[in-house]
Amino acid sequence: MKRQPPRGLLLALTASLxxxxxxxxxxxxxxxxTHAADRLVESIxxxxxxxxxxxxxMGKRRSKPSFAERRTNDLERLTAIRDRWTRRANHLKVRAHxxxxxxxxxxxxxxxxxxKDPQAPYYGGLQMSRPFQRAYGRYLFRLKGTxxxxxxxxxxxxxxxxxxxxxxxxxxxxTAAACGLL
Numbered sequence: 001m002k003r004q005p006p007r008g009l010l011l012a013l014t015a016s017l018x019x020x021x022x023x024x025x026x027x028x029x030x031x032x033x034t035h036a037a038d039r040l041v042e043s044i045x046x047x048x049x050x051x052x053x054x055x056x057x058m059g060k061r062r063s064k065p066s067f068a069e070r071r072t073n074d075l076e077r078l079t080a081i082r083d084r085w086t087r088r089a090n091h092l093k094v095r096a097h098x099x100x101x102x103x104x105x106x107x108x109x110x111x112x113x114x115x116k117d118p119q120a121p122y123y124g125g126l127q128m129s130r131p132f133q134r135a136y137g138r139y140l141f142r143l144k145g146t147x148x149x150x151x152x153x154x155x156x157x158x159x160x161x162x163x164x165x166x167x168x169x170x171x172x173x174x175t176a177a178a179c180g181l182l
């Protein structure tokens with residue numbers, strides 16, 4: 001009868017042959033640097049999406065991305081890209097929270113409904129109809145539904161686009177008159 005080598009030895013030999021075939025296993029395993037790069041790329045994507053959201057809300061053109069994070073794993077470069085998108089997103093958010101006729105929109109809101117008013121046919125704090133929302137807030141309407149699901153500043157920017165298009169404050173004739181806007 002032929003003697004068999006111990007099972008543990010066979011497993012070790014098989015494993016070392018497999019390692020020799022594929023090379024160094026440690027190179028295939030993700031390192032801390034790879035995890036850090038992945039986290040930075042995710043952060044870049046989040047801040048870029050935030051910046052683009054606020055640009056859409058304000059009716060501004062989207063910042064053109066270079067997608068440089070797809071071409072590098074250098075942590076310094078990725079950090080610089082992340083920091084640039086973070087600054088841009090924060091700047092846009094602050095700017096978005098100060099629409100040009102903010103005081104007027106707040107006055108109209110005081111005479112209209114709650115920012116969360118879900119009662120048809122007019123929604124939100126500026127009592128916008130569905131056709132109005134589709135015309136001036138298409139992005140938000142697709143993203144969140146009716147105006148009662150939007151933030152107050154998103155509702156004000158939608159109204160601001162109507163104002164800039166030539167409608168002025170006339171979509172709110174009674175409340176705009178009460179606020180001295182007409």
